Amino acid sequence: MLLHLWHVQRNWSGIGYHKVIQRDGAIENGCPEFWPGAHVRGHNRNRLGVCLIGRDEFTLGQLDSLERVLT
Structure with a gap:
């Protein structure tokens, strides 16, 4: 996962998010x-x-997935 690599390159132990x-x-x-x-x-x-990847507006797919993760 690129986000994990980005964190490691900054001398952190890895990604701090669970999902x-x-x-x-x-x-x-x-x-x-x-x-x-x-x-x-x-x-x-x-x-x-x-x-959630993005800045200001999230997609309907992201919001549906967020609901699944949280439930």
């Missing part, structure tokens, strides 16, 4: 769900880190 949702709605795994993430300082324990 990454691509623009087409594809759900990719990041770090294992039983690991604390590294996505929100001070709020990583007992939280699921989800990243």
Whole structure:
């Protein structure tokens, strides 16, 4: 996964998100769900880190996938 490599290249241990949702709605795994993430300082324990690729507007496919991940 390119996002994991991007994090490693910056001397981090790896991706801090548990799930990454691509623009087409594809759900990719990041770090294992039983690991604390590294996505929100001070709020990583007992939280699921989800990243939607994009900036301002997300696709319907992403929003559908986000709902599946959260349920």
